[in-house]
Amino acid sequence: MSHHIVEVKNLQHVYADGTIALKDLSFTIHHGESVAIIGANGAGKSTLLLHLNGYLAPTVGEVRIGGFPLTQETLPEIRRTVGMVFQDPDDQLFMPTVYEDVAFGPCNLGLPEEEVRQRAGEALEKVGAGHLAQKPPYHLSGGEKKRVAIATVLSMSPDILVMDEPTNGLDPFSRRQLIGLLKDFHHTRIFTSHDLDMVIELCERTIVLHQGEVKADGPTIEIFNNAQLLAECRLEKPLSMQGCPVCR
Amino acid sequence: MRSIDGAVLDLKRLDLLATGDSIIHRLDARAKVVTTLFFIVMVVSYKRYALAELTPFLFFPVITLALSNLPISYILKKIAAILPIAIFVGLFNPLFDREIHAVLGPISISGGWISLVSIMGRSALTVGSAIILIATTGFISICHALNRLGIPxxxxxxxxxxxxxxxxxxxxxxxxxxxxxxxxxxxxxxxxxxxxxxxxxxxxxxxxxxxxxxxxxxxRGFSGEFHSRQINRFGRNDYLYVIGWSLVFIILRSKDITAILGAACTGLFS
Known part of the structure; x- marks a missing residue:
C-alpha cells in the first residue's frame, strides 16, 4: 500500500452557518502525480484542501490518505504524510527564528536533537535558505518567507505536498525560483492556484471545481483548450496559451 | 500612521542591535537577566529622598554600555523618551512636600524636589538597564532565559x-x-x-x-508542548558577571559610598 495516494469519495461539506461548500466530490490522486485544483473564488478549493489533512471533517463522504481513512488514530501520521503550505507564510512562520520554525515539526515528531538539526538543515538547503536560519521571520522578504514556509513542511519528510496559492504575491523572479524548486520535487503534489501559467508548467493533471463540484478532471492542456468549460467556470486560458497581444 | 510604523521599526532596530557581538552580547542571557533584575531591585529599594546614594549605581549601565558597542545616543534617546512619565509621577511632590532638606547658599531645596529628581534618576537607571539588556540580548533570548529560570x-x-x-x-x-x-x-x-x-x-x-x-x-504535529533548543551554556564569565555585579550592588546598598568619599575628600582638604 502506497502512502502517496489521496482518495476523496463523495465528499460533502456544509459549514456551521449552512453554507454548502462542497457537494459530492470524488477523485483519486496517485503516487507522484502533480495535480492542480483550480476554480473561481468560492468554488471550494480551500475547503477541499483543509479536508486533506483532517483539519476539517467531511459532513458526508470520506477522505483516505495512503489507503487509511482519516480518523483520530490515523490523524498524527496523516498530518506527517501530508505537508501543507498555507497561502500566507506569516501564518506558517510563528517561531522566533527561521531555524526553530523549520525544526518545529520534527521536534513535535519526537525525533532526537541530532536528527532534528540534520533535517532542518537539509530542508533549508533544499529551498536555498540555509543562510537565513538564524533570522527572525519578520526580517525576510516575501519570496524568502514562502521558501522557508516550504522548508518547515519538508523537514517533516512528507509524502504528499499540498500548497494553497504558492505563487501568490511573489515578484516574477521569486515566482520563477519557486516554480523551479517545485519542479524538482518528486512528492505527490497538489496545488490550488489562480496562476494558470504556473499550472501549465507544474501540473500534468487539473481538476476544475465549480460551485463545490468537480466540473472537469483531466490532462491540463486539454482542459485549458476547452474554452466553453473555462468560461462556465469563470476561468480563462493561461496567458501563455493566448498568443502575442501585439501580433494578434 | 507614521507613529505606529515608526514604533515597529524602532522595535526591529532594538532587535537587530542584539545580533551584534561584544563581551556583553556573548554572556548567557540568564546571567544578564538575573543581574539586571537584581540591579533594579537594589535601585528601587532606596528611600524616597535618596539621591547621592544612587549615583554610584550609574556605573552598571555606563560600563555595560561601554563594553557592548551599542550606539550611545540611541540608547540615551530611548531613556529620555520615558522621562516625561517619571516627571508626571513625581509632578506634585514639590507642591505637597515643602519641608526644607538642603540649603545651597541662597537656595533652599525642599524634600519634594529631591524626591522628584530621585524618581527621575531611578527611572533612568532602571529603564536604561532594561533597554541595554534587550539591546544586548534580544527579546527572544530573554524569554528563553526566563523560562529556564523557572518562569512557567x-x-x-x-x-x-x-x-x-x-x-x-x-x-x-x-x-x-x-x-x-x-x-x-x-x-x-x-x-x-x-x-x-x-x-x-x-x-x-x-x-x-x-x-x-x-x-x-x-x-505540523503540535500537541500543546513546545520543544525548544537549549543552546547556551552558563560559563565562567557568566558566573563572574553575576557574582561580581551582585557584590558591587550589595556593597553600594549597604555602605553609602558617596558619603564616605565625600567625608574622605573633605577630611583631606580640611
Whole structure:
C-alpha cells in the first residue's frame, strides 16, 4: 500500500452557518502525480484542501490518505504524510527564528536533537535558505518567507505536498525560483492556484471545481483548450496559451 | 500612521542591535537577566529622598554600555523618551512636600524636589538597564532565559507569540488606519464613531489569523508542548558577571559610598 495516494469519495461539506461548500466530490490522486485544483473564488478549493489533512471533517463522504481513512488514530501520521503550505507564510512562520520554525515539526515528531538539526538543515538547503536560519521571520522578504514556509513542511519528510496559492504575491523572479524548486520535487503534489501559467508548467493533471463540484478532471492542456468549460467556470486560458497581444 | 510604523521599526532596530557581538552580547542571557533584575531591585529599594546614594549605581549601565558597542545616543534617546512619565509621577511632590532638606547658599531645596529628581534618576537607571539588556540580548533570548529560570512556559510562550505577531498586527492596524485617513481627506472622518467598527474588524481579523496559525501548528504535529533548543551554556564569565555585579550592588546598598568619599575628600582638604 502506497502512502502517496489521496482518495476523496463523495465528499460533502456544509459549514456551521449552512453554507454548502462542497457537494459530492470524488477523485483519486496517485503516487507522484502533480495535480492542480483550480476554480473561481468560492468554488471550494480551500475547503477541499483543509479536508486533506483532517483539519476539517467531511459532513458526508470520506477522505483516505495512503489507503487509511482519516480518523483520530490515523490523524498524527496523516498530518506527517501530508505537508501543507498555507497561502500566507506569516501564518506558517510563528517561531522566533527561521531555524526553530523549520525544526518545529520534527521536534513535535519526537525525533532526537541530532536528527532534528540534520533535517532542518537539509530542508533549508533544499529551498536555498540555509543562510537565513538564524533570522527572525519578520526580517525576510516575501519570496524568502514562502521558501522557508516550504522548508518547515519538508523537514517533516512528507509524502504528499499540498500548497494553497504558492505563487501568490511573489515578484516574477521569486515566482520563477519557486516554480523551479517545485519542479524538482518528486512528492505527490497538489496545488490550488489562480496562476494558470504556473499550472501549465507544474501540473500534468487539473481538476476544475465549480460551485463545490468537480466540473472537469483531466490532462491540463486539454482542459485549458476547452474554452466553453473555462468560461462556465469563470476561468480563462493561461496567458501563455493566448498568443502575442501585439501580433494578434 | 507614521507613529505606529515608526514604533515597529524602532522595535526591529532594538532587535537587530542584539545580533551584534561584544563581551556583553556573548554572556548567557540568564546571567544578564538575573543581574539586571537584581540591579533594579537594589535601585528601587532606596528611600524616597535618596539621591547621592544612587549615583554610584550609574556605573552598571555606563560600563555595560561601554563594553557592548551599542550606539550611545540611541540608547540615551530611548531613556529620555520615558522621562516625561517619571516627571508626571513625581509632578506634585514639590507642591505637597515643602519641608526644607538642603540649603545651597541662597537656595533652599525642599524634600519634594529631591524626591522628584530621585524618581527621575531611578527611572533612568532602571529603564536604561532594561533597554541595554534587550539591546544586548534580544527579546527572544530573554524569554528563553526566563523560562529556564523557572518562569512557567505558558507565560514565556505567550510573550514570544506576542513579540512575533506584534509586527504583523501593527502593520495590519497601520494599513487600516491609513486607508481610513486617506478617505477622510484630512478631516476627522466620522470621528470616534468610525473607530469602533475599525477596532472590531481588527479584532476579528486577528481572531481569524490566530485560527490559521493554530491550524499551521496542528498540521505540523503540535500537541500543546513546545520543544525548544537549549543552546547556551552558563560559563565562567557568566558566573563572574553575576557574582561580581551582585557584590558591587550589595556593597553600594549597604555602605553609602558617596558619603564616605565625600567625608574622605573633605577630611583631606580640611
Amino acid at each position: 512556559r505558558v507565560f514565556t510562550v505567550q510573550l514570544l507569540f506576542l513579540y512575533r505577531y506584534i509586527f504583523v498586527l501593527t502593520e495590519e492596524a497601520a494599513r487600516t488606519t491609513r486607508a481610513r485617513e486617506l478617505r477622510a481627506c484630512g478631516k476627522k472622518g466620522l470621528g470616534f464613531s468610525s473607530f469602533g467598527p475599525l477596532i472590531g474588524h481588527l479584532l476579528i481579523r486577528t481572531w481569524a489569523r490566530a485560527e490559521r496559525i493554530h491550524m499551521a501548528m496542528v498540521v
